[in-house]
Amino acid sequence: xxxxxxxxxxxxxxKPIKKHINKLVIRFFVFIFWIFIWEAxxxxxxxxxxxxxxxxxxxxxxxxxxxxxxxLSILNSxxxxxxxxxxxxxxGAVLAVISYKSKLIYELISPLMKIIKSTPVAxxxxxxxxxxxxxxxxxxxxxxxxLPISFSNLLYGLKSTDIKLLEMAKVFRLSGxxxxxxIYLPALLPFLKSAVSVGLGFSFxxxxxxxxxxxxxxSIGLNLYEAKLYLMIKELFAWTTVIIIISxxxxxxxxKLIGNYGHDKKYANKP
Amino acid sequence: MDxxxxxxxxxxxxxxxLNNVSMAFKNGKITCLMGASGKGKTTLANIMMGLQxxxxxxxxxxxxxxxxxxFQEDRLIEHWDAVKNIFLVCRKDFTEDYIHKNLNKxxxxxxxxxxxSSLSGGMRRRVAIVRALLAEYDVLIMDEPFKGLDFELKKQxxxxxxxxxxxxxxxxxxxxxxxxxxxxxxxVTMN
Numbered sequence: 001x002x003x004x005x006x007x008x009x010x011x012x013x014x015k016p017i018k019k020h021i022n023k024l025v026i027r028f029f030v031f032i033f034w035i036f037i038w039e040a041x042x043x044x045x046x047x048x049x050x051x052x053x054x055x056x057x058x059x060x061x062x063x064x065x066x067x068x069x070x071x072l073s074i075l076n077s078x079x080x081x082x083x084x085x086x087x088x089x090x091x092g093a094v095l096a097v098i099s100y101k102s103k104l105i106y107e108l109i110s111p112l113m114k115i116i117k118s119t120p121v122a123x124x125x126x127x128x129x130x131x132x133x134x135x136x137x138x139x140x141x142x143x144x145x146x147l148p149i150s151f152s153n154l155l156y157g158l159k160s161t162d163i164k165l166l167e168m169a170k171v172f173r174l175s176g177x178x179x180x181x182x183i184y185l186p187a188l189l190p191f192l193k194s195a196v197s198v199g200l201g202f203s204f205x206x207x208x209x210x211x212x213x214x215x216x217x218x219s220i221g222l223n224l225y226e227a228k229l230y231l232m233i234k235e236l237f238a239w240t241t242v243i244i245i246i247s248x249x250x251x252x253x254x255x256k257l258i259g260n261y262g263h264d265k266k267y268a269n270k271p
Numbered sequence: 272m273d274x275x276x277x278x279x280x281x282x283x284x285x286x287x288x289l290n291n292v293s294m295a296f297k298n299g300k301i302t303c304l305m306g307a308s309g310k311g312k313t314t315l316a317n318i319m320m321g322l323q324x325x326x327x328x329x330x331x332x333x334x335x336x337x338x339x340x341x342f343q344e345d346r347l348i349e350h351w352d353a354v355k356n357i358f359l360v361c362r363k364d365f366t367e368d369y370i371h372k373n374l375n376k377x378x379x380x381x382x383x384x385x386x387x388s389s390l391s392g393g394m395r396r397r398v399a400i401v402r403a404l405l406a407e408y409d410v411l412i413m414d415e416p417f418k419g420l421d422f423e424l425k426k427q428x429x430x431x432x433x434x435x436x437x438x439x440x441x442x443x444x445x446x447x448x449x450x451x452x453x454x455x456x457x458x459v460t461m462n
Contacts, residue, residue: 164342164346165348167320167322167342167346170321171320171339172340172360172406173337174360178359
């Protein structure tokens, strides 16, 4: 019996640890570089009211972290924005699937998505304040910001699914679930990752903006507003830093989770 | 019941690919379909598989029949391994062990726990063949299934295909007369 070994390289090798460490070192120095620039700018201006130093912002964060209201505000804002984000991703996915199946539905939904995408966030926030309570404003705004991103990304992903594999599925009479698992999900995952990555950033930015205008109790937005109102610039920077940290951390976690779900670790060398 | 292709016509962008094609494939036999490139063999196979519609004419004897196929391209799920690919379409009563045995029968080793994207062209082709043979089917359509296999391997795979398809209706598109002889198949040509 003729035997043959795998012709191509399996590509199972993991990234060399050294390369990974190098990357981390570079990132660390980039971070230090920008902190240095910030510090230098701060010393040149020499006015804490206009530009506080990185160290005083750090102290301000530590100071804020000691208060219960800090954590409560983060939790409240995070939950509301996350709900809006999740609703946006799921609704966008559902609408993308329906639009993929029906040209008529696509024609119907597509202009709506374009309008949502092009409308300034401020217009939505002011308009929405008339309709709903300020507490739920960030949910709606985060939802509206994520919806068109999720819709267009996932629809594009569905449209770029390998037609030859879909034909194979048809000939072999594969069930809907098998088609989703084998063909659609792997094709959609990069687009979902991109939607989540972009959508999370947008939802945090717009959600906090909505809170600044709506000013619901115990929220990051209200704290930002008050910091600006009373010219507490260090706190303003501290809250902004916190928002950036939460947004980036959460994006990393969600994208990682999607990656882990979509990738069979055994065969991590997807082509 | 034999499969009968009756006065089939198909054109793409005004170019006639199938022109009044009529032919028959015997039930329970292997038939090789030969013809020069561009004569519409793959188009005919696609119409039989229900992937394309003929402009006119019809095919008898395929209604309600389950079809399995080896496509011109392998059409495997690239990031899955061979066994998982076969499991996706094979009969429910087939075990993983049985799949391994079948892969081994045609000389496939060193394929386990590797995505098919990392296998050589010949190995991928054989995975596609085993996948088609272990699926539930009444009619098997194979579009140049042995391309990329060297002579010895081709003999081995053809022997396996013959054994596995005994009594089944099989249509094999090929350019190679030796394959027709090795398969001891009926021959239909497209002019």
